[in-house]
Amino acid sequence: MRNFKLQFPLIIAGILALTSCKKQEQQVLQSKKMQEKSVAPALVLTYTMSNWMGSLPDATNVAQISIPGTHDSGARTEPVAGTAKCQNLSIADQLTAGVRYLDIRCRHIGDSFAIHHGSIYQNLNFTDVLNACIGFLNSNPTETIIMSVKEEYDATNNTRSFEQTFDSYVSQNPTKWDLGDGVPTLGSVRGKIKLLRRFGAGTTKGIDATNWADNTTFNINNSAANLKVQDYYNVSNVNTKWSNIETLFNEANNDTSNRLYLNYTSGYKALIFGIPSITTVSNSVNPKINTFFTNNTHGHYGVVPMDFVDATRSQLIVNTNF
Numbered sequence: 001m002r003n004f005k006l007q008f009p010l011i012i013a014g015i016l017a018l019t020s021c022k023k024q025e026q027q028v029l030q031s032k033k034m035q036e037k038s039v040a041p042a043l044v045l046t047y048t049m050s051n052w053m054g055s056l057p058d059a060t061n062v063a064q065i066s067i068p069g070t071h072d073s074g075a076r077t078e079p080v081a082g083t084a085k086c087q088n089l090s091i092a093d094q095l096t097a098g099v100r101y102l103d104i105r106c107r108h109i110g111d112s113f114a115i116h117h118g119s120i121y122q123n124l125n126f127t128d129v130l131n132a133c134i135g136f137l138n139s140n141p142t143e144t145i146i147m148s149v150k151e152e153y154d155a156t157n158n159t160r161s162f163e164q165t166f167d168s169y170v171s172q173n174p175t176k177w178d179l180g181d182g183v184p185t186l187g188s189v190r191g192k193i194k195l196l197r198r199f200g201a202g203t204t205k206g207i208d209a210t211n212w213a214d215n216t217t218f219n220i221n222n223s224a225a226n227l228k229v230q231d232y233y234n235v236s237n238v239n240t241k242w243s244n245i246e247t248l249f250n251e252a253n254n255d256t257s258n259r260l261y262l263n264y265t266s267g268y269k270a271l272i273f274g275i276p277s278i279t280t281v282s283n284s285v286n287p288k289i290n291t292f293f294t295n296n297t298h299g300h301y302g303v304v305p306m307d308f309v310d311a312t313r314s315q316l317i318v319n320t321n322f
Contacts, residue, residue, distance in 0.1 A: 049098035049311060052318050054142030058187025062194070063258040065186070066321050067146070068314040069101025069305035070094055071266035074115035074124045082277045084117045086266065086307045091124075091132040098314035100145055101262075101303045104129055105152035108162045113169070116152040126169060130193075134176050137191050144178075144189040146303065148209070150198035163201045179206050181224040183260045207260070217244060226259040228252075235267040238284040245285065249292065252302040261302025265289060282307040293317055 047055040056065065070087055073094060078084035089097060106113035106126055113126035133145050151162050158165070170177050178184065178192045181204050195206025207225045212218075215234050220227040230248045235241045245265050252261035265285050268276035286308060293301075293316035304317055 047322075049315060049318065050096055050136075051140050051142055052098060052321070053100065053144065053186060053190070054140075056186055056321060058185060058190075060186045061183060061258045062144070062146070062186060062189070063183045063260045063302070064300045066299070066301040066317050067100045067303045068098050068309060068317045069103065069146070069262075069303050070099055070309050071103050071264055071305040071307055072117050073099075073102040073104060074122045074129060075105075075117035075120075076124075077120060077122050078117075079120065080275075082279045083275065084120045084278075086117065086278060088308055089310070091129055092136065094309060095132065095136040095145070097309065097311040098318050099309055100143065101148070101305055102129070102133070102145060103148045103150075103305055105150050106162075107153045108151060108155040108158055108165060110157045111159055111165055111168075113165060119153055130169060130173070133193055134173055137176065137193070141191040144186065144192055144194055146194045146196055148196040148198055149206075162199050163205070166199070179204070181206065181208060181222065183207065183225045183258050217248065226257070227262060228259055229262045229264070231262075231264040233264065233267040235269045235281050238269065238281055241267055241281065242285055242288050245288075246292065249296075249301050253296075253299040262305065263302055264305045266305060266307040278307060286313065289313055290316060293320060296320065298322075 072086040073091060075084055075086040076088070076090070087094070091102065094102070104126070105116055107116040107121070115122045115124040115126065115129065133147070137143060137145065149166065155162070170179070176192055178189045178194045184194065196209050197206040198209050198212055200210060207227070208222050209220055209227060211220050212229070212231070215232055217228070217230040217232065220229065228248070228251070230244050232241055232244050245263055248261060248263045252263070255261070266278075267281040267285075268278045269280040271277050271280070286306065289304070289306065290313055297320060299320050301317070301320060306313065
């Protein structure tokens with residue numbers, strides 16, 4: 001009995017010590033959880049719409065990224081409402097809002113490129129576009145810009161080919177271009193414009209997209225690059241247009257290859273006398289894009305060229321990469 005009395009305080013002390021250790025362990029675990037909770041939001045906020053690609057690994061193939069884009073990126077002027085204007089934001093503002101795919105339509109005139117939508121001059125020249133892009137990349141060297149270049153409207157007063165005039169622009173800043181014909185990794189094109197070529201060329205020059213089909217969904221399979229494009233632009237039914245868009249979103253997200261998906265959400269609906277209405281399509285489709293990416297917050301959905309892009313819609317798409 002006497003031995004038990006002597007041991008009893010020791011037993012109590014041991015229990016208290018164990019209890020104290022457990023409390024300390026619980027406090028450490030709680031502290032770690034609190035730190036993790038405080039760190040998580042910081043990770044989400046490590047990028048802005050000006051430098052979001054900087055948060056993606058160099059080894060990421062461009063085809064495995066969700067990329068906001070614009071259709072007819074320079075089209076901000078129209079003679080009649082709804083017939084030609086496709087964007088509210090300037091090229092510079094599009095890039096700041098997170099856009100990394102530009103659809104540039106060039107009229108070849110006087111051995112230079114003027115930006116057109118059909119016959120309508122957009123009070124913008126290719127030099128203006130390049131100044132905006134190169135200025136942006138100089139300020140944000142972690143980014144890349146995929147640029148689709150297409151010949152638009154009638155060529156006039158030229159002494160050389162469209163390709164030769166394009167080459168003359170590239171020669172002014174050759175280090176700012178990637179003219180390889182494959183779909184690259186992000187690390188290899190940071191700080192550069194990656195050409196997606198929709199004009200004829202006599203030499204290897206950018207991703208070859210010259211076999212662009214009309215008003216449909218189609219594949220382009222080259223030795224160096226595979227593309228799948230949805231460009232149903234003459235929209236008879238806006239619900240069918242959205243169905244085509246959504247189908248390609250889901251296909252892109254399920255594709256583990258390096259096929260580049262280009263999902264044009266743009267289009268027009270012909271009204272009375274065949275007058276095109278761009279906003280009839282954009283007013284229907286753009287809210288659906290917002291809803292889709294509010295509900296699908298992670299994945300790779302390809303390039304999404306849009307009419308009337310804004311920072312909110314662009315960020316919803318960008319966020320799926322993280």
